Amino acid sequence: MxxxxxxxxxxxxxxxxxxxxxxxxxxxxxxxxxxxxxxxxxxxxxxxxxxxxxxxxxxxxxxxxxxxxxxxxxxxxxxxxxxxxxxxxxxxxxxxxxxxxxxxxxxxxxxxxxxxxxxxxxxxxxxxxxxxxxxxxxxxxxxxxxxxxxxxxxxxxxxxxxxxxxxxxxxxxxxxxxxxxxxxxxxxxxxxxxxxxxxxxxxxxxxxxxxxVATKAELEESKKAIAKARAANFEGWTSKEVMKMPWFWIFSIGFLIIGIGLASLNEDYAAFLDTKLSFGTVGIIGMMYGVGCLIGNVTGGILFDKLGTAKAMTYAGIMYVLSILMMIFVSFQPFGSHASEVAGIAYAIFCGLAVFSYMSGPAFMAKDLFGSKDEGVMLGLVGLAYAIGFAIGAPLFGIIKDMASFTVAWYAMIGCVIVGFILLVLAVIKIKAMQKSKE
CATH class of the missing domain: 1.20.1250.20 (MFS general substrate transporter like domains)
Structure with missing residues (x-):
């Protein structure tokens, strides 16, 4: 038996x-x-x-x-x-x-x-x-x-x-x-x-x-909630239809350019700050970046839900512009300046608060803009645009720095961030208008 x-x-x-x-x-x-x-x-x-x-x-x-x-x-x-x-x-x-x-x-x-x-x-x-x-x-x-x-x-x-x-x-x-x-x-x-x-x-x-791991009642409740959410969802377009939209390509180009600008903030900040501050101070700035990211990750979903994609990404763009401005300010300071330490911490907080834009942002934007019909495919395409930009951004920053200076490289990156967010937000507004005409 x-x-x-x-x-x-x-x-x-x-x-x-x-x-x-x-x-x-x-x-x-x-x-x-x-x-x-x-x-x-x-x-x-x-x-x-x-x-x-x-x-x-x-x-x-x-x-x-x-x-x-x-x-x-x-x-x-x-x-x-x-x-x-x-x-x-x-x-x-x-x-x-x-x-x-x-x-x-x-x-x-x-x-x-x-x-x-x-x-x-x-x-x-x-x-x-x-x-x-x-x-x-x-x-x-x-x-x-x-x-x-x-x-x-x-x-x-x-x-x-x-x-x-x-x-x-x-x-x-x-x-x-x-x-x-x-x-x-x-x-x-x-x-x-x-x-x-x-x-x-x-x-x-x-x-x-x-x-x-879940009672039948919990699973049933979850199924009902999912069904209700699906009924309220914007069905959207197929991936083939989206690929034919000029505003999708403008959105993708914007997100790609944003990725170029943000790569330097994530990968090159320490190499730059090491030329202006002590190791210990750079470590403190890294710690504050962790605090900023913690707050940014937690509040990002709330911002998307309460403000919508266009306003939430505009807020993120402003935070990133402020963070790069802090780096530009530091580039003009002498080594060990107290002003550089303060600006470095400000950079870390501003940058961390906007981290949701590329962490949870692609998943939210793919569904919010293009609907649930081909959600998985669209998430891959949206994420790919940012990933390509990010892959280009880190070495590009180094090339500009080697040819000119850190200051010039930061100016180039702030230009990428501004142009990228303008294109992305403009495309978001146009795509949301297309949704209303489809409904």
């Missing part, structure tokens, strides 16, 4: 323990794999005499590699035990940091960056949503995802100053012209990433077949 396995309901406390593990994943493993890499740019460029444009191609190659491999990793999650996929990703990213520490030539750094980005897709880009979606099949999924992804911002608050202080211990010379006397920081972070990831692996998992 075969024994039947009794179904067991799972407590909310245990489900939110899984959310905490996802948040912890974003804070430490993801934070090391992704968020602190820009802090290494300036020390490495000085140490190995790379051009800024040449070195920052690591972000372009990494982003492209992650985009290509992400669908395959998503398919693997459905077939292979999640714990195995998670630890594989952790191991790949940790190995990438070891390779960073052993590298001395640009192709070696490019290869390490590609591995690091692919590894983080296993446990973060694909892994975290996979866990949350399984533990929260109905009610509470959005909240759980929001809490989980806040981990990256929380990690920034302490990882950024810790990284800068660690780098300072292994630097020779000033922050502006100094170089690394040892590649030990990479090996330290490789160990931290692997050990923390291994600990998380011991506990993080998806539900077992006999575990009940």
């Amino acid at each position: 075969s024994a039947t396995v009794e179904n067991k309901p799972v407590s909310k406390g245990y489900k939110y323990f899984m959310v905490f593990l996802c948040m912890f994943t974003q804070a430490i493993p993801y934070g090391i794999a992704q968020n602190i890499q820009p802090l290494f740019v300036h020390p490495l460029v000085n140490t190995f005499h790379f051009g800024l444009a040449s070195y920052t191609l690591i972000f372009t190659f990494g982003a492209v590699a992650a985009s290509i491999t992400s669908p395959f990793i998503g398919k693997g999650l459905a077939k292979i035990n999640f714990k195995v996929m998670y630890i594989v990703g952790i191991a790949i990213s940790a190995l990438a940091y070891v390779l960073f520490g052993l590298s001395s030539k640009l192709p070696e750094f490019y290869g390490a960056a590609i591995l690091c980005m692919i590894g983080s897709t296993f446990f973060s880009g694909q892994g975290v949503p996979w866990v949350i979606n399984h533990w929260f099949p109905g009610k509470g999924r959005g909240t759980a995802l929001g809490i989980a992804f806040c981990g990256g911002s929380i990690g920034n608050i302490f990882l950024q100053p810790f990284t800068q202080n660690l780098l300072a211990k292994y630097m020779v010379g000033s922050t502006k012209t100094g170089h690394l006397k040892s590649m030990a920081p990479f090996f330290i972070f490789a160990a931290v990433l692997f050990v923390v990831g291994l600990i998380i692996t011991l506990f993080i998992r998806t539900p077992k077949d006999n575990e009940i």
Whole structure:
């Protein structure tokens, strides 16, 4: 006689323990794999005499590699035990940091960056949503995802100053012209990433077949809410119809240009600030950026819901213009100026408050503007426009800096941001008008 396995309901406390593990994943493993890499740019460029444009191609190659491999990793999650996929990703990213520490030539750094980005897709880009979606099949999924992804911002608050202080211990010379006397920081972070990831692996998992993660009443309530939302949704156009719209292409070009401008704010800020402020101060600014992102991620959805796409993105554009103006102001200050420190913190807050524009923005705009008919396809197209711009932006900033100066590069980026947001907001207004004529 075969024994039947009794179904067991799972407590909310245990489900939110899984959310905490996802948040912890974003804070430490993801934070090391992704968020602190820009802090290494300036020390490495000085140490190995790379051009800024040449070195920052690591972000372009990494982003492209992650985009290509992400669908395959998503398919693997459905077939292979999640714990195995998670630890594989952790191991790949940790190995990438070891390779960073052993590298001395640009192709070696490019290869390490590609591995690091692919590894983080296993446990973060694909892994975290996979866990949350399984533990929260109905009610509470959005909240759980929001809490989980806040981990990256929380990690920034302490990882950024810790990284800068660690780098300072292994630097020779000033922050502006100094170089690394040892590649030990990479090996330290490789160990931290692997050990923390291994600990998380011991506990993080998806539900077992006999575990009940949502009651029938909750699932029914969720189904009714989804059906009601679908009835109220703008059905929209097919992807083929959208591709024929001139305003869609203007929107996409605008978002691409925005990506060019914002890449420098995310990838090159530390390399610039290192020439104007001490490592410790740059670490504090990185911490404040984490605080700004935390607030920006939480409030972004509210802004979209309350103000609509056009006004919310206008607000984001203003915040980004202010943040770049702070960088331009700093570029005219002498090294160690108190005014630079204040302006740097202002940059971090302004930039963080607008982070929703490319984090939750593509998902919201794809559905709000083009409807639910081909929502998945449109999300991919909208996100692709920004990703292409972002991939171009980091090396372009370095090229302009190498040919002229940081100041000129910041002027170019603020021009991209202004032009990009004008095109995007104008296209949004026109597309919303087309919706009304269709209804």
